[in-house]
Amino acid sequence: MNIRKAGPEDHPSLLGIWEQSVRASHDFLSEQDIQSLLPLVRDHALPSLEVWILCDEASSPIGFMGLDDNKVEALFIAPTSFRRGGGKVMLEHARKLKGALKVDVNEQNPRAVAFYLSNGFVVFGRSPLDSQGLPFPLLHLDEASRSAA
Template structure:
């Protein structure tokens, strides 16, 4: 697996990876919420973030992360490629670039919390709603 900078030509595939990953890991989100988030991810998040993509040996995109400074705003791996070390590779790449990181995790996604804790993150706070005020509590983590 290789990591490279993301580019606008990748955005269509990254949106597909985001949606497939969310469907596989965010069982607390309804279809209506996922549909409402899709244009936010496509039109706001992908263009605004510093994107790094995870590619397979054949050049196919397997996952990505989005950074805002030292905050990890997005980390999504295609379900067919999960649990193969790609997420860890992306986090380690971000640490090399930015130093200690912060990340928010949906409280209703315990697998994500376990992933980040296994990488040395610790919970340092909690918000009862997400960044847009929706009723999805967030756990704030830091290196």
């Protein structure tokens, strides 16, 4: 696996990875929720974040991560590549670039919560609504709280 910086030409394939990953891991979202999030990811998240692509041995994208300073705003892996270490590789890359990281995780996505907890994050807060004001609770995690605990 290797990591490279994304460009605008990568956005269509990354949007496909996002949709596949969300459908496989966010079973609390309805079809309408997914369809309403697609333009937000396409038109706002991907263009505004520092996006890194995880590629397989054939240099095909299998995942991506979007950073806003030291906050992981997006980390999505294609379902065919789940549980193969790609997410951990992406976090290690982000740590080298940004130091201690922060992330908000949907509380209703227990696999993602477990992933971050197993990679050294700790919960320091909770919000009953997501960033769009929808009733999808978020857990706020970071790595800096580890040393204070």
